[in-house]
Amino acid sequence: MQAVEKGHNQTERRIGSPTYESLCHQLSMSQRYSVNALNQYGYQLRYLRRGEQGNLAIMMCEESIASVNEQGEIETSPSISLRHG
Numbered sequence: 269m270q271a272v273e274k275g276h277n278q279t280e281r282r283i284g285s286p287t288y289e290s291l292c293h294q295l296s297m298s299q300r301y302s303v304n305a306l307n308q309y310g311y312q313l314r315y316l317r318r319g320e321q322g323n324l325a326i327m328m329c330e331e332s333i334a335s336v337n338e339q340g341e342i343e344t345s346p347s348i349s350l351r352h353g
Contacts, residue, residue: 286315291313291315291316291325294323295323296322298338298340299323299325299338301340302325302340302341303336306342309329310329310330311328312327313325313327314327321338322337324336324337325337326348326350333348333350
């Protein structure tokens with residue numbers, strides 16, 4: 269299975285759903301702080317995207333999406349497309 273993101277081919281690496289704890293273990297300290305702050309507003313950590321600039325935490329609250337980069341910076345209108353299914 270292949271996934272395409274911003275014109276780059278990537279091999280699909282998802283196998284099952286990771287636990288919240290396993291995702292948090294992969295976050296930087298700055299990301300953990302920001303993820304916990306967003307949790308207070310109803311956002312839930314869904315998955316991580318690995319890129320050239322490190323892990324990007326993807327969070328959702330109903331239909332709203334937010335991302336948290338390695339430095340803990342929160343983007344509430346990220347330009348990403350989600351995979352469905």
